[in-house]
Amino acid sequence: MNLEKVVFSFFIVLALTINFGFFLGDIDNPHHHNIYEFFAAIVVSLTATILKFGDRSSMGTLLLASSLVADLQLIIGAIIWAFADTGNGIAPETLASIVSLSGGALLANFVSVTLLLIETAILRR
Numbered sequence: 150m151n152l153e154k155v156v157f158s159f160f161i162v163l164a165l166t167i168n169f170g171f172f173l174g175d176i177d178n179p180h181h182h183n184i185y186e187f188f189a190a191i192v193v194s195l196t197a198t199i200l201k202f203g204d205r206s207s208m209g210t211l212l213l214a215s216s217l218v219a220d221l222q223l224i225i226g227a228i229i230w231a232f233a234d235t236g237n238g239i240a241p242e243t244l245a246s247i248v249s250l251s252g253g254a255l256l257a258n259f260v261s262v263t264l265l266l267i268e269t270a271i272l273r274r
Contacts, residue, residue, distance in 0.1 A: 160197040161212075161265055164219065165258040167193055172255050176248045177241035184230065187251070191223045194254065197261070208268045212261055219257035226250035 167190045174181025198216040201209065226247040233243040 157197075157200050158265060160193060160200055161216075161258075161261050164190065164194045164197045164216075165255070165262050168219070168223075168251060168255045168258055172248060172251045177245045179239055179241075179244055182244060182248055187223075187227070187230070187247075190251070190254070191220075191227060194219050194223055194258070208264060212264050215257045215260040215264065219254040219261070222250045222254040222257070226254075 167186065171182055171186045171190050194216065198213070198220055201213045201216050204212065229243065229250075230239065230247050233239055239247075
């Protein structure tokens with residue numbers, strides 16, 4: 150078993166699951182979307198992206214591209230959250246935008262996991 154592949158796969162799947170945990174719930178209900186979970190999704194997604202820089206294969210290029218898309222959407226969501234939070238909470242329509250961006254990142258993470266599964270199936274043969 151290759152430890153590097155295990156760590157690589159771990160962070161890809163962890164990015165997907167944490168992002169899913171944040172995304173799940175009513176889109177405009179702040180009680181369903183924790184800022185710390187959103188922060189964790191960003192950190193894990195950026196870590197997964199850094200781990201993807203070493204792969205020089207064509208599949209690695211697709212993995213990196215999908216990870217960069219997820220990072221971009223999560224970072225834009227964090228910027229919106231930072232500027233929109235007035236201390237009294239966040240407006241439901243603003244939270245809906247942030248959760249929608251998180252949904253786009255979730256889709257990009259799903260693409261990464263799917264590509265990882267395809268790559269694993271190809272290597273088995």
